[in-house]
Amino acid sequence: MKVALLGLLQSGKSTIFSAVSGKAIPPLGSTAIEEAIVSVPDERLDWLREYYKPKKTTHATIDCLDLPGLNFTDEHGRAAARRLINQIRTVDLLVLVVRSFEDQAVPPYRNTVNPAGDLAELKTELLLADLELVATRIEKLEKQVNRPTKTQAHDKLELALQKKLQQAIESEKPISSAVETDAEREMIKSLGFLTLKPIAVSVNTGEDQLEKKFDFSSAIDSSVPVVTICAKLEHELSQLDDESRAEFMADLGLTESAASKFVKNCYSALGLISFLTVVSNELRAWPIEQGTAALDAAGKVHTDIKRGFIRAETFAFNDLKALGSEKALKAAGKIRLEGKEYVVQDGDIINFRFNV
Ligand SMILES: Nc1nc2c(ncn2[C@@H]2O[C@H](COP(=O)(O)OP(=O)(O)OP(=O)(O)O)[C@@H](O)[C@H]2O)c(=O)[nH]1
Numbered sequence: 001m002k003v004a005l006l007g008l009l010q011s012g013k014s015t016i017f018s019a020v021s022g023k024a025i026p027p028l029g030s031t032a033i034e035e036a037i038v039s040v041p042d043e044r045l046d047w048l049r050e051y052y053k054p055k056k057t058t059h060a061t062i063d064c065l066d067l068p069g070l071n072f073t074d075e076h077g078r079a080a081a082r083r084l085i086n087q088i089r090t091v092d093l094l095v096l097v098v099r100s101f102e103d104q105a106v107p108p109y110r111n112t113v114n115p116a117g118d119l120a121e122l123k124t125e126l127l128l129a130d131l132e133l134v135a136t137r138i139e140k141l142e143k144q145v146n147r148p149t150k151t152q153a154h155d156k157l158e159l160a161l162q163k164k165l166q167q168a169i170e171s172e173k174p175i176s177s178a179v180e181t182d183a184e185r186e187m188i189k190s191l192g193f194l195t196l197k198p199i200a201v202s203v204n205t206g207e208d209q210l211e212k213k214f215d216f217s218s219a220i221d222s223s224v225p226v227v228t229i230c231a232k233l234e235h236e237l238s239q240l241d242d243e244s245r246a247e248f249m250a251d252l253g254l255t256e257s258a259a260s261k262f263v264k265n266c267y268s269a270l271g272l273i274s275f276l277t278v279v280s281n282e283l284r285a286w287p288i289e290q291g292t293a294a295l296d297a298a299g300k301v302h303t304d305i306k307r308g309f310i311r312a313e314t315f316a317f318n319d320l321k322a323l324g325s326e327k328a329l330k331a332a333g334k335i336r337l338e339g340k341e342y343v344v345q346d347g348d349i350i351n352f353r354f355n356v
Pocket residue numbers: 007008009010011012013014015016028029030067068069070101102103106204205206207230231232233
């Protein structure tokens with residue numbers, strides 16, 4: 001799973017990126033896209049490691065990109081921003097980072113700290129980038145459809161679709177409202193429209209704003225998950241050893257690391273949950289979409305397990321934690337044999353029985 005951190009100049013993207021990934025902060029003014037693999041924190045794995053004592057514990061990971069800051073205040077900035085935006089058309093999730101911290105030493109974008117306004121500007125720019133892509137595609141297809149090529153019939157269909165998308169955007173409707181069938185969705189999938197991607201928001205707050213609530217209803221849908229992170233503070237915490245970090249966090253009243261908050265927000269935006277396996281001495285977390293059936297979950301682990309699926313021996317992490325042992329679970333009838341159609345739940349511990 002790939003996510004891109006993007007936002008306006010100096011919103012704190014790189015500081016969040018570093019706090020979450022442990023990688024050094026990219027140098028100021030860097031124009032390169034940085035990449036890090038973030039290990040997904042999971043308290044359940046920590047508990048299970050104590051219980052099963054496996055040889056190996058494998059966390060899920062997120063591939064995280066840190067983009068240089070976007071600047072739409074002049075033509076040069078706009079062109080650079082458009083180039084950057086076009087490089088993230090294959091990511092699964094856009095994390096929009098907006099600034100709410102006040103700091104004289106860091107001049108704010110457009111001379112004012114305005115997270116809701118910044119969010120609205122980012123959303124508009126993503127839409128404009130998509131509109132440009134649609135226009136380019138229409139121009140190309142209009143030349144192409146008159147030639148008797150093998151793809152002519154398909155090109156005609158796509159041209160009609162692109163025109164429909166253009167009309168939607170121009171009448172301020174989302175692209176998604178103009179994509180009606182699976183065939184249409186498939187036709188434009190490889191183009192990577194940004195406004196069709198899920199988004200999450202990270203608000204970079206000041207140390208004095210940890211409790212602050214934000215109203216983004218003017219910029220985003222209420223279904224978009226928002227997390228507040230004090231990047232500078234979190235980055236400082238991430239540099240400490242475990243013991244001092246725990247001490248400082250307790251003093252500050254923080255109960256969760258930035259990485260954990262960030263990842264939960266991404267999972268929520270993507271509709272992801274995790275199931276867990278303990279197989280051949282390896283404890284592992286597997287991210288899946290909410291609503292995934294046991295058969296498809298099995299396929300994530302191995303295609304053979306899906307092919308030869310018999311049953312999914314399943315119990316809930318919370319039950320194991322509450323009752324203390326697998327033996328107690330068995331006695332309480334909490335170990336279930338589920339079939340292919342069973343909808344896997346967050347925190348299910350599954351042992352797939354299969355035969356190939
Ligand atoms: N006071 C304060 N300063 C911060 C905070 N987060 C970041 N900064 C400062 O703001 C500046 C920009 O931070 P970066 O993390 O580099 O921001 P960025 O969004 O990656 O910047 P660009 O990539 O240049 O757009 C740095 O000087 C940081 O130290 C914060 O939470 N509080």
